[in-house]
Amino acid sequence: MSVAPAPALGLDDRFAREFGEMAVPWRAQEVPDPRLLVLNEPLAAELGLDPAWLRSSDGLRLLVGNLVPRGATPVAQAYAGHQFGGFVPRLGDGRALLLGEVVDAGGALRDLHLKGAGRTPFARGGDGQAAVGPMLREYVVSEAMHALGIPTTRSLAVVATGRPVRRETLLPGAVLARVASSHLRVGSFEYARVTGDVDLLRRLADHAIARHHPGAAAAERPHLALFDAVIAAQASLVARWMLVGFVHGVMNTDNMTISGETIDYGPCAFMEAFDPGTVYSSIDAGGRYAYGNQPVVAQWNLARLAEALLPLFDDDQEQAVELAVASLGAFGGQYSAAWSAGMRAKLGLPDGVDDAVTAPLVDELLALLQHSHVDHTSFFRHLGTAARGDAEPARGLFLDLEGFDAWAQRWRALGPAAAVMDRVNPAYIPRNHLVEEALAAATDGDLEPFERLLDAVTAPYDERPGLQRYAAPAPQDFGAYRTFCGT
Numbered sequence: 187m188s189v190a191p192a193p194a195l196g197l198d199d200r201f202a203r204e205f206g207e208m209a210v211p212w213r214a215q216e217v218p219d220p221r222l223l224v225l226n227e228p229l230a231a232e233l234g235l236d237p238a239w240l241r242s243s244d245g246l247r248l249l250v251g252n253l254v255p256r257g258a259t260p261v262a263q264a265y266a267g268h269q270f271g272g273f274v275p276r277l278g279d280g281r282a283l284l285l286g287e288v289v290d291a292g293g294a295l296r297d298l299h300l301k302g303a304g305r306t307p308f309a310r311g312g313d314g315q316a317a318v319g320p321m322l323r324e325y326v327v328s329e330a331m332h333a334l335g336i337p338t339t340r341s342l343a344v345v346a347t348g349r350p351v352r353r354e355t356l357l358p359g360a361v362l363a364r365v366a367s368s369h370l371r372v373g374s375f376e377y378a379r380v381t382g383d384v385d386l387l388r389r390l391a392d393h394a395i396a397r398h399h400p401g402a403a404a405a406e407r408p409h410l411a412l413f414d415a416v417i418a419a420q421a422s423l424v425a426r427w428m429l430v431g432f433v434h435g436v437m438n439t440d441n442m443t444i445s446g447e448t449i450d451y452g453p454c455a456f457m458e459a460f461d462p463g464t465v466y467s468s469i470d471a472g473g474r475y476a477y478g479n480q481p482v483v484a485q486w487n488l489a490r491l492a493e494a495l496l497p498l499f500d501d502d503q504e505q506a507v508e509l510a511v512a513s514l515g516a517f518g519g520q521y522s523a524a525w526s527a528g529m530r531a532k533l534g535l536p537d538g539v540d541d542a543v544t545a546p547l548v549d550e551l552l553a554l555l556q557h558s559h560v561d562h563t564s565f566f567r568h569l570g571t572a573a574r575g576d577a578e579p580a581r582g583l584f585l586d587l588e589g590f591d592a593w594a595q596r597w598r599a600l601g602p603a604a605a606v607m608d609r610v611n612p613a614y615i616p617r618n619h620l621v622e623e624a625l626a627a628a629t630d631g632d633l634e635p636f637e638r639l640l641d642a643v644t645a646p647y648d649e650r651p652g653l654q655r656y657a658a659p660a661p662q663d664f665g666a667y668r669t670f671c672g673t
Contacts, residue, residue, distance in 0.1 A: 197258035197286030197298065201368075204393065207386055208377060209261035214251025214283055215304025215314065217361070221346040222246055223318070223633060224325060224640075229342050229365060232290050233298075240343065249345045250361045251283055251303045258286040262306035266380055267373035267440030268490055270474055275380045277373060277440050278308030281316060284369060295397060297369055298342070301362040317357040318346060319625040320670075322636055324362055324451040326624070330616045330643035331448055336426045337419075338448040339366040358629060367447055370394055372491045373440030379494040391498055398445045409498035410509055417488055417517050419446025424484045425524035428477070429532060430612065431457035431562040435467035435669060437475045437483045439490050453669035456615045458659050460555035460562045466618075468668045481525075485517045531610045532566050534573050534602030543600070550593055558585040561659040566611040573604035612646035614653065618667045619660040 202209045227237040239245045247253035254260060262279040269277075283306070285298045301324070302316025325341035332338050347359040370390075378387040391409050395402045398415075405411035423446050427434065434441070435453035443449050453467035462478025470476070475483060492510035499506040526541060529548050555565060560583045568580035577594055584590040616639065624636040642656040649657070660667075 197255045197288055198295075199257065199259035199261075199286050200295075201263070201284060201287065201297075202259040202261045205386075205390065207381065207383065208264040208374065208390075209284075210264065210278075210307055211259055212262045212283060212306050213304075214260065214300060214361075217247075217250040217252055217345075217347045217349070219348045220246040220250050220252075220361075221348065222249075223322065223344045223346055223360065223628070224636070225343045226325075226329070226341060229340050232292075233288055233296070233342070233365065234291060246345055249300075249343045249363045250347065251285065251300050254285065260285050262308055263369060263374070264308065264377055265371055265373035265440050266376040267371075267438050268376075268487070269438045269440070270470075270472075273376075275377070276308070277310075277377075279306055280309040280312050281305065281314040294367070297364075297366045299364045299366060299369060301364060302347075302359065303361055313351065315347075315349070315351045315359050316362065317351045317353060317629075318344070318360040319357065319629050320452070321360040321362040322625055322628050323454075323621060324364070326621065326636065326640050326643065327451045327454060327616050328364075328448070329640065330646065331432070333644045333646050334426075334430055334612060334615075336430070336432070336448060337423055337446050339364050341365075366443075366449065367445040368394075368397055368443075369449075370398070370444040371440050371449070372442045372444070372487055372494070373438075374444070375491055375494040376439060379497075384497050387494070388498055391495065394444045407499065407509070409495055410513060413488075413492060413495055413499075413510070414513050414516070416444055416446070416491065417513060418520055420484050420488060421517050421520035422446065422524045423448065424480050425521055425528055427480060428525060429528040429610075430615065431460075431477070433457055433464060433466055433475075433477045434480065435470065435475055437480065437487065439487045442484070442487045442491075455618050455621075455667065455669050456563070458561050458563075458618065459559040460552065460565075461559070462556070466667055466669045468670050481521050484521075485514065488517060489514055528610070531606060533569070533597065534604060534607040535600055536603070539600055547593070547596060554584060554586060554589050554593060557589075558583065560584060563612060563615050564657070564659060566607070567613050567657070569602075570604045570607040570611060573598075573602040573607060609647060613649045614642040614646045614656045616643050617656065617658075617660060618669075619664045620656060 230237045244253055260283045264278040266275045267277045283300045283303045287295050288298055290296050305314030321344045325344050328338050328341050342363040342365050345361050349359040350356040351359040378390050395412050399412055402408050402411035402415055433455050441450040455466040457464045457477050464477040465473045496506045499509045565583055572580045620639050624639045627635040642653050
């Protein structure tokens with residue numbers, strides 16, 4: 187690894203300097219011949235990076251961690267986590283490095299982070315590497331989420347390493363360069379708490395307030411206000427997931443951010459036929475992280491954050507618990523409000539329509555969708571056409587035509603606005619069969635299917651000629667879909 191100045195790039199090492207207890211200085215594995223697969227030029231511009239330089243040999247070495255700008259200290263971050271409900275006190279970045287923080291064009295501090303950069307002290311027996319397919323999956327899905335307006339980490343680049351990675355078979359290796367508001371997680375606070383170092387816990391909470399929720403600093407109880415802010419951010423985030431049919435797949439506490447951004451696109455997917463029990467992850471045999479369970483799991487994870495923060499809420503343990511329980515109780519109402527507002531927009535309903543009218547209308551619709559195994563994304567997009575007077579594209583998706591007709595009659599009587607619906611109901615999402623097609627081709631060296639898919643999903647609301655297959659559900663012969671964590 188060499189240390190050199192990178193044009194127009196100033197990386198800070200604030201986390202490394204301030205939280206040495208949670209940051210192990212480490213070097214990325216050497217990549218002798220990195221090859222760029224995809225570069226997010228608009229994001230590079232946001233970060234003040236020159237895309238032409240990033241495509242150069244030095245730029246590629248930066249993107250795999252082999253060239254480090256002066257002032258930066260790459261570190262593997264320590265954190266704990268509840269994984270499928272079981273607590274692991276020491277997880278950490280087993281194959282990832284925080285290169286440092288950069289100030290973007292808007293003045294915000296953002297992390298530049300690498301996945302697949304080699305084994306770290308937290309690797310727990312893993313090889314520390316990543317394959318091309320999973321890294322491109324994170325790139326296309328995270329950029330699709332960004333285009334949908336859902337808070338998310340972003341993907342700056344995927345660089346092939348030229349080094350094979352052994353999974354079930356030998357696969358080409360790659361490194362993903364990821365950008366985030368930060369990588370502070372619920373698991374970060376669980377780690378600080380389990381050390382027993384209350385000063386570390388307090389410093390970490392103050393850091394989170396300054397970086398993500400500065401309004402909490404002026405509150406009578408700033409750390410409780412931080413908790414309230416994280417609750418609000420996660421209630422909004424998970425409601426947005428649910429509204430577009432996104433299934434995260436592995437909602438462990440180390441995969442829930444303090445900022446309220448979606449993170450870790452491992453065994454994730456978008457639901458096709460509407461069903462609350464939808465599970466795509468190969469490792470979620472019990473359905474803990476099924477589509478319909480995501481709000482409940484989010485609240486469970488937030489309870490774990492509350493447990494970690496208890497010493498900061500009040501010196502009296504009993505009082506601290508009472509404060510935490512009261513705050514956590516707000517999650518359900520905040521989630522329901524965000525979900526209801528989103529569903530009103532998806533149905534094109536005016537703001538003045540009473541919840542007593544919309545709630546049963548939504549409940550009945552969801553039951554109809556589930557009964558007829560209706561494709562979630564196609565239905566809501568077609569419903570905009572129905573609002574313009576042509577109900578057949580939406581109607582033709584149902585087995586229970588009489589039930590849909592009765593529902594649609596009540597819905598139309600409320601005066602839905604088609605233009606509003608078109609702005610919130612995407613035509614294009616990363617359809618699972620198209621993602622697999624693109625990743626298989628890319629693994630074999632053909633990036634064209636990936637590039638076409640990326641073009642469609644990063645302008646999800648704009649229907650364009652020639653993209654019909656990107657709006658269509660999977661063919662019948664695609665079969666049951668399973669995703670894998672990629673490690």
